[in-house]
Amino acid sequence: MVSVLAFTNAANLGTLVVRDRLIESIGGTAPADAKVIDCGGKHLAPGLIDAGVFAADAAACLAGGITRVVLMPDRSPPLDDPALIEFAQRIGKPDVWVHPLAAATRGLLGVELAEIGLCAEAGAVGCATGRAGINDSGVMHRLLQYARGFDLVVVVHAEDDGLTGDAVATEGEFATRMGLPAAPAFAEALRVARDLRLAEATGCKLHIRQVTTAESIGLVRDAKARGVAVTCGVTPAYFLLGEQSVTGYRTFARLSPPLRHDDDRRAVIEGLADGTIDVIASGHDPRTQEDKRLPFADAAPGATGAETLLALALTLTNEGIGREIVLAAMTSAPARIFGLPGGHLTAGAPADLIVYDPGAPWRIDADASVASAGNTPFDGMAVQGRVAMTVKGGDIVWSS
Amino acid sequence: MNATARHADLAAAGVHPFPHRHLLGVAELKPWEALYLLDEAESWIEIGRGREKHDDRLRGLTVINAFFENSTRTLLSFEIAGKRLGADVVNMTVGQSSVKKGETLLDTALTLNAMHPDAIVIRHQAAGAVQLIAEKVDCPVLNAGDGRHEHPTQALLDALTIRRRKGRIEGLTVAICGDILHSRVARSNFQLLGSLGAHVRAVAPPTLIGTDVDRMGVEVFTSMDEGLDGADVVMMLRLQRERMTGGYVPSPREYFHFYGLTAARLAKAKPDVLVMHPGPMNRGVEIDTAVADDIARSAITEQVEMGVAVRMACLDVLTRSRRGVAGW
Numbered sequence: 159m160v161s162v163l164a165f166t167n168a169a170n171l172g173t174l175v176v177r178d179r180l181i182e183s184i185g186g187t188a189p190a191d192a193k194v195i196d197c198g199g200k201h202l203a204p205g206l207i208d209a210g211v212f213a214a215d216a217a218a219c220l221a222g223g224i225t226r227v228v229l230m231p232d233r234s235p236p237l238d239d240p241a242l243i244e245f246a247q248r249i250g251k252p253d254v255w256v257h258p259l260a261a262a263t264r265g266l267l268g269v270e271l272a273e274i275g276l277c278a279e280a281g282a283v284g285c286a287t288g289r290a291g292i293n294d295s296g297v298m299h300r301l302l303q304y305a306r307g308f309d310l311v312v313v314v315h316a317e318d319d320g321l322t323g324d325a326v327a328t329e330g331e332f333a334t335r336m337g338l339p340a341a342p343a344f345a346e347a348l349r350v351a352r353d354l355r356l357a358e359a360t361g362c363k364l365h366i367r368q369v370t371t372a373e374s375i376g377l378v379r380d381a382k383a384r385g386v387a388v389t390c391g392v393t394p395a396y397f398l399l400g401e402q403s404v405t406g407y408r409t410f411a412r413l414s415p416p417l418r419h420d421d422d423r424r425a426v427i428e429g430l431a432d433g434t435i436d437v438i439a440s441g442h443d444p445r446t447q448e449d450k451r452l453p454f455a456d457a458a459p460g461a462t463g464a465e466t467l468l469a470l471a472l473t474l475t476n477e478g479i480g481r482e483i484v485l486a487a488m489t490s491a492p493a494r495i496f497g498l499p500g501g502h503l504t505a506g507a508p509a510d511l512i513v514y515d516p517g518a519p520w521r522i523d524a525d526a527s528v529a530s531a532g533n534t535p536f537d538g539m540a541v542q543g544r545v546a547m548t549v550k551g552g553d554i555v556w557s558s
Numbered sequence: 559m560n561a562t563a564r565h566a567d568l569a570a571a572g573v574h575p576f577p578h579r580h581l582l583g584v585a586e587l588k589p590w591e592a593l594y595l596l597d598e599a600e601s602w603i604e605i606g607r608g609r610e611k612h613d614d615r616l617r618g619l620t621v622i623n624a625f626f627e628n629s630t631r632t633l634l635s636f637e638i639a640g641k642r643l644g645a646d647v648v649n650m651t652v653g654q655s656s657v658k659k660g661e662t663l664l665d666t667a668l669t670l671n672a673m674h675p676d677a678i679v680i681r682h683q684a685a686g687a688v689q690l691i692a693e694k695v696d697c698p699v700l701n702a703g704d705g706r707h708e709h710p711t712q713a714l715l716d717a718l719t720i721r722r723r724k725g726r727i728e729g730l731t732v733a734i735c736g737d738i739l740h741s742r743v744a745r746s747n748f749q750l751l752g753s754l755g756a757h758v759r760a761v762a763p764p765t766l767i768g769t770d771v772d773r774m775g776v777e778v779f780t781s782m783d784e785g786l787d788g789a790d791v792v793m794m795l796r797l798q799r800e801r802m803t804g805g806y807v808p809s810p811r812e813y814f815h816f817y818g819l820t821a822a823r824l825a826k827a828k829p830d831v832l833v834m835h836p837g838p839m840n841r842g843v844e845i846d847t848a849v850a851d852d853i854a855r856s857a858i859t860e861q862v863e864m865g866v867a868v869r870m871a872c873l874d875v876l877t878r879s880r881r882g883v884a885g886w
Contacts, residue, residue, distance in 0.1 A: 263804075270804020273812040300806060303764040307780040360764070 161552060164188030165195050165513070168202040176509040179552035183505055195554075197513050200546055203485055204501050205510030208464060209391055209492040210286075210313065210367050211442040214246075216253040218442065218464035218529035220556035223512035223545035227254055227442075227464075228496055230313075231261035232288045238264050238272035240280035247281050253555050255510075257498060259286040259313055262301050268292040271301055275308050283496040284365070286313035289414065291349055293319050299356050306362035311389075311495060313365045314353050316374065317415055321345035326455045327416045332401045339455060343422060346415055347373035354381045357388055365495055366390040369435060370415050372425030379434045389495050391437030391487075393463060394470035395535060397426045403535055409450045409457035410524075411535040416459075430487065431479050436495065438487040440467040444531035462529040466522055468514060469541035481516065513547040520544055568594075569885070576875050580692045580699045583708035584750040592750055596718050598871035599864070605642070606866055613870075614644030619676035619877060621645045624666075624691075625702070626652045627683040631837060631862065632702050632712075636679045639869035645676070667691040676880055677873060680704070685742075698876035700869075706742050711872060712836055713746035715864040717754060719857050720791055722864075723832050728755030733785050733827070734776075735761040736795030736817065736844050739768040739806075743836045744795060748774045761785030763817060765806045766797075782817050789827040793834040794819050794845050802843065810843045820846045824855075832857050 163176040166188055175182045175189060188194055205225025212230050219227060229246055231237035237246055238261035250256035260277030264270045266288040274285040285305060291314055292298045305312045325341035327333035333340035350366060354377060357364035369375050369390045381388050395403075395413055400420045403411040411417060429435040443460030450457050463470075471484050493501025500510045522539045524532035548556040568575045568590065575594040578586065587595075605611060621640040625633050633649060640647035650670075663682075667690070670678060677698045680688045685705030692699035703709040721727050732751050738744045738760050748771075752758050758776045760767060772778050779785030786792060797813060807813045824831060833849055833856045841847045850856055878886035 264808075271806075271808040273808040275808070275816050276812050279815075300765045304807070307764040 162189055162192040163195060163509070163552065164192035165197055165202055165511070167199060168197040168513070169199050170201045171503070174202055174503065174511070176552050179509050181503060181505055181507050181509050184503060195547075200513050200515045202503065203512050203514060204489040204503055204507075205512055205548065205550060206467060206488045207492040207498060207501055208442065208467065208488070209437050209439040209496065211440060211464065212460065213442060213444050213530065214250040214254060214256045215442060215444055215462075215464055215530050216250055218462065218527070219254045220548045221528050221545065222440070222465040222467050223514060223548050224440075224464055224467065225255060225510040225548060225550045226498060226500055227256055228283060228492065229256050229258045230288065231259050231266060231286050236261040236266045236288065237277070237282070238266070240273060240276040243277045243280040243282045253550065255550070257281075257283040257496060259284050261285065262287050262305075262312060263292060263297065266290070268294060268297060271297075271304060274305060274310060278308050278310055283498065284311040284313055286367070287315055289315055291315045291317060291319065295352060295356070298353065299360070302356050302360040302362035302364070306360050309363070311363040311365050313367050316346050316349040316353060316366050316369070317341075318345045318348045321348065324455070325416065326412060327404065328401055328418050330401065330419060336404070336407070338404075341416075343371045343418060344373060346371050347377060350374040350377050354378070354386060354388060358384070358386045361387065363387045364389070367439070368392055368396070368415060368441070369429065370396040370418050370426060371422045375425050375429040375434055379429070379432075382434065389436040389491075390434070391439050392426055392430070392435050393439055393441040394467070395461065397423060397430065398470060398473060399423070399535060404454065407454040408535065409452065409454055410461060410533050410537070412450075412454060412457045412459050413461060413535075414459035427474065427477050427479070430474060430483070431477070436487065436491045438467070438471045438484070439492070440464045442529075444529055445533045446531055450533050460533070462527065462531060462534050465527055465529055466534065466536055466541070468545060469520070469522070469543040470536065472516060472543035473541065509549060509552040511549040512545050514543065514545045516543045518542060518544040579876070581710055581872055581876060582689050582692060582699065582701045584710045584713050584746045585708065587710075587750070587753075589753045592714065592717065592754065595714055595868065595871050595875065596721060598875060599714070599718055599867040602867040602870040603863070606863065611642050612644060613642060615874065615881070616640065616643040616645035616676075616877060619645045619880070620674070621647045621677045621679065621873065622670055622673070622675045623647065623649045623679045623702075624652070624670060625650065625681045626687070627681050627703070629681055629702070631865075632681065635862070635865045636702060636869050639866050639873055642866070643870055643873055645873070663687060663690060664694055667694040671695040671697075677877055697880070700872055700876065703742055706740055706745065708746045709742040710746055711865065711868050712743050713750040714872075715861055715868040716747055716793065716834060716836070717750055718864045718868055719834065719861050720751075720832065723857055723860075724790065727751060729757075730790040731757045731759065731788060732791040732793060733759040733761050733789040734793045734795065735782065735785060735819070737766045737797050737801060738762045738771060738795065739766045740798065740801070741795050745774070747793065748776050752776065759785050759789070763807055763813075766801070782823055783826050786823060786826040789831060791832045791834060792819060792824065792827055796836065796838065797840060797844050814843055818842070818844055818846060819849050821848055824849055831855055834858060834861060836861065
């Protein structure tokens with residue numbers, strides 16, 4: 159039986175009709191055979207696409223309005239084999255579409271190319287260097303050359319390991335006072351500069367998962383102007399938090415890269431405003447208490463974020479960035495970069511939708527989180543914007 | 559046109575058919591000079607197939623095969639070529655590690671020269687090493703492969719094989735596939751087949767293509783299906799073991815999946831496509847056994863046979879001056 163849904167009374171576009179799991183029309187009237195869902199004046203948007211999560215945490219994704227995740231290859235074992243890619247695509251079913259990234263190098267060790275061509279045939283939407291980068295410039299060069307042959311986007315973590323070493327903070331007065339091992343912010347720019355140059359030389363599509371410093375954002379801006387096939391992303395921590403957030407050695411604010419100075423935070427906002435930064439992702443990385451209840455330098459980096467992605471991203475509207483731009487960074491931009499269906503409210507697109515209220519106030523509460531772990535640095539923060547319903551492929555998979 | 563007739567035509571036009579003292583690379587050969595060597599090689603094919611495989615025109619001459627890099631088939635091919643022409647052939651094989659520095663190589667050249675050879679065949683792992691030796695010795699030097707640079711007799715034997723099977727070289731589309739980056743065979747073939755009028759394609763993963771290969775007059779493809787489309791000749795190259803895993807390509811199975819020559823993939827080429835490989839083959843890595851052993855389309859063993867004929871021709875032509883052949 160063909161299912162027909164009509165989302166009526168949406169504040170931004172009236173009625174949206176879904177037939178047989180695809181969007182059929184926007185702005186018309188509800189067909190007689192449709193099951194009507196009254197949006198009650200809330201907004202409709204495409205389901206969010208979270209570009210670069212470390213866990214396909216379905217409960218957190220659906221509560222956060224995320225219908226598709228691009229899964230990082232940092233798993234046990236790393237996703238460096240076509241069979242693992244095929245398996246990874248199934249782990250979100252039936253709730254979330256999971257689009258895995260292949261490990262760029264075998265075991266994510268940065269030494270030997272993994273079978274990224276076969277992994278792409280098995281469903282990988284790109285390949286990634288994982289939590290770490292690739293130190294050896296020769297390996298990185300060959301990776302980009304090879305990936306270009308398959309028109310695969312290469313997702314990189316940009317920090318020069320030789321400079322970062324065991325650092326857990328950004329070099330500066332604050333880190334010195336805290337007595338934390340610190341690395342200069344230019345450790346990121348150094349790696350970004352190398353990878354941009356190699357991408358330019360090879361013509362390969364490069365996606366820098368996180369750009370967090372003014373200098374590296376400037377490098378990306380210049381590269382884009384030269385026509386380099388580069389895109390980049392950021393997670394909310396880097397436009398909302400600064401290095402002071404680790405005061406009291408709060409390990410929930412232990413992130414990789416470490417939180418930056420305030421001028422870098424301002425540069426991230428500027429980069430989002432002018433389109434230099436394409437993607438806002440959650441970087442969802444649930445960590446157990448055993449990983450986080452440790453001395454700061456020993457704690458694992460990472461934070462959850464799927465549930466809070468929309469609300470935290472919408473804080474950018476307070477900085478004068480239009481809501482359309484903010485939403486595009488979580489929908490159409492990742493869809494374009496990774497070649498995914500969805501990310502648009504257009505006739506014929508998959509019916510991945512959210513109904514959300516951009517003005518609904520709430521307070522982030524780690525204890526109330528549905529994520530598989532509650533390690534968020536935003537615990538207690540007051541935000542606005544909340545998902546009321548998540549629809550995946552025409553099925554209502556979550557509602558508040 | 560056979561060699562004698564061509565020689566006569568060239569002589570009438572005041573052009574020497576082969577004015578070179580050495581054979582260091584195909585880059586130095588004009589098209590008619592290469593064709594002259596092919597014509598000469600034709601005459602040696604029948605002798606190789608007969609019971610009496612001797613000609614003895616090089617009797618009393620000494621040919622040294624100085625191989626600084628491991629080789630079995632090329633060394634054997636040159637040895638047989640020299641012996642069929644009646645020369646005293648001496649093989650000198652030197653381990654890869656023993657001679658590497660230029661100064662030592664020059665000493666070796668002087669030592670060889672002091673033994674008064676009449677031709678020296680050299681293989682060396684360094685590009686340009688053969689030329690270095692050629693500058694220091696009094697006799698003709700034949701390049702049997704120098705690094706990634708040139709392998710002229712291989713290109714000539716490939717051209718001869720193609721010409722005999724297809725009746726021509728001009729206008730044919732030849733796809734050279736595989737490890738282009740490290741291949742002297744590919745470099746020599748790009749130049750020789752291109753100069754003889756073939757449309758030459760380079761087909762390889764981007765990591766194994768090499769920079770600016772298109773400037774050598776070849777069309778570059780990173781997709782096998784596109785690169786093989788409509789090809790008259792498909793020449794596969796060997797993927798060396800150390801490049802199979804992780805370094806340049808992820809694995810042998812991924813390489814075979816995307817770049818291995820299978821019957822299905824070969825269907826993109828012309829129905830009468832000729833399959834070639836300089837050997838030794840990695841079956842199941844760059845070529846499927848069914849394709850390699852397809853006697854209707856594979857010319858791989860014929861290439862070996864043509865190798866001896868081409869090397870006989872080269873040794874004959876390059877020693878004519880020393881032997882006092884009229885007009886040389």
